[in-house]
Amino acid sequence: MYIAKVVGNVVATRKEESLVGTRFMIIQQVDKHENPIGNEVVAADYIGAGKGEIVLVGTGSSVRVGDVNKGKPIDAAILGIIDEIQ
Amino acid sequence: MYIAKVVGNVVATRKEESLVGTRFMIIQQVDKHENPIGNEVVAADYIGAGKGEIVLVGTGSSVRVGDVNKGKPIDAAILGIIDEIQ
Amino acid sequence: MYIAKVVGNVVATRKEESLVGTRFMIIQQVDKHENPIGNEVVAADYIGAGKGEIVLVGTGSSVRVGDVNKGKPIDAAILGIIDEIQ
Amino acid sequence: MYIAKVVGNVVATRKEESLVGTRFMIIQQVDKHENPIGNEVVAADYIGAGKGEIVLVGTGSSVRVGDVNKGKPIDAAILGIIDEIQ
Amino acid sequence: MYIAKVVGNVVATRKEESLVGTRFMIIQQVDKHENPIGNEVVAADYIGAGKGEIVLVGTGSSVRVGDVNKGKPIDAAILGIIDEIQ
Numbered sequence A, B, C, D, E: 001m002y003i004a005k006v007v008g009n010v011v012a013t014r015k016e017e018s019l020v021g022t023r024f025m026i027i028q029q030v031d032k033h034e035n036p037i038g039n040e041v042v043a044a045d046y047i048g049a050g051k052g053e054i055v056l057v058g059t060g061s062s063v064r065v066g067d068v069n070k071g072k073p074i075d076a077a078i079l080g081i082i083d084e085i086q
Helices: A060-064 B060-064 C060-064 D060-064 E060-064
Strands: A002-011 A023-030 A036-045 A054-059 A076-081 B002-011 B023-030 B036-045 B054-059 B076-081 C002-011 C023-030 C036-045 C054-059 C076-081 D002-011 D023-030 D036-045 D054-059 D076-081 E002-011 E023-030 E036-045 E054-059 E076-081
Touching: A002 A036, A002 C036, A023 A054, A023 A076, A036 B002, A036 B036, A036 C036, A054 A060, A060 A076, A060 B060, A060 C060, B002 B036, B023 B054, B023 B076, B036 D002, B036 D036, B054 B060, B060 B076, B060 D060, C002 C036, C002 E036, C023 C054, C023 C076, C036 E036, C054 C060, C060 C076, C060 E060, D002 D036, D023 D054, D023 D076, D036 E002, D036 E036, D054 D060, D060 D076, D060 E060, E002 E036, E023 E054, E023 E076, E054 E060, E060 E076
Parallel strands: A036 A076, B036 B076, C036 C076, D036 D076, E036 E076
Antiparallel strands: A002 A023, A002 A054, A023 A036, A054 A076, B002 B023, B002 B054, B023 B036, B054 B076, C002 C023, C002 C054, C023 C036, C054 C076, D002 D023, D002 D054, D023 D036, D054 D076, E002 E023, E002 E054, E023 E036, E054 E076
């Protein structure tokens, strides 16, 4: 997982059927001082994260473990909203 | 997932049998301002993306979750055509 | 797997239900001389690692093999506390 | 997947039993103009690719989807010989 | 897979139970001329590789395909000792 900031979102009308209704947020990985590191990626959001929020992002098959995402071609998801970095 | 631009395609006559009929597009990852980042990769396309289009690309085992791709050795696929980046 | 140093932790009140009770540590990969390499990531900790400790970190689906983590959207975990690098 | 050039091969007498009989080619990722990008990796070859050929390489669990590779600890394979890059 | 040189090992007394008895070697990826590339990682060794040896390393879920590693949180393993790079 890593810390990231939500920086935007993506709209795709024509897409894989199983993805209809999924929100796709653009996120930028950050370090613990919230400095950007690495490239932007697109993560599915089922938690309701808003632009500018600091979030915990999971990647790979891990994000399809839960019932909501099973059967969806998703490789990154917002797992939580981060309240505090210690 | 990430945002990418379709920049070409690849023709391979001699290949794994299960891949016959699959279109292989060359894609270049871009950031939300459509600036190129990272290396070109090759993604399977079942949506009908054309050269120059901005697309959403999924990677890893996620792209074999659907029925179409089960049993195919595919590690990246075009999941949707992006209409708008916000 | 890789060697890392625990450099902090993350608090997320609003998160995927299955993650309630999981400790999320911020770790920094290091080489065998404990020099930092690469980006910070967030790893689940079930071992009780403390800030400043040198740990062994596993990634990907491997960290969900055990019974504790099955069904949790986790892609990195602290597997052990390193006593000695030879 | 990505485009790569076969640049060599590797001989390993002492190895995991399930890998006996597998050809291991050293490949160099290239962009669509065949310029090298990234690091060399080792890919299993079941297609009969020769040194200097431009190939399509798959990675991760995708390459163990087919019957031939099931049960083999392989994380990269040559999926096809590329005839043309457009 | 990739070519790597064994450069050390790691001792961890406190660790996941399923990892007791596993040897953890520090490896450095190298190119075909044995020049170091990329970061050090830690790989499980079931073959008996020694410090200084050139080995073939596999990553990801592939290394848990065999019976020995099933159920162990391992994401990289030494698959063979390389005799010759051609």
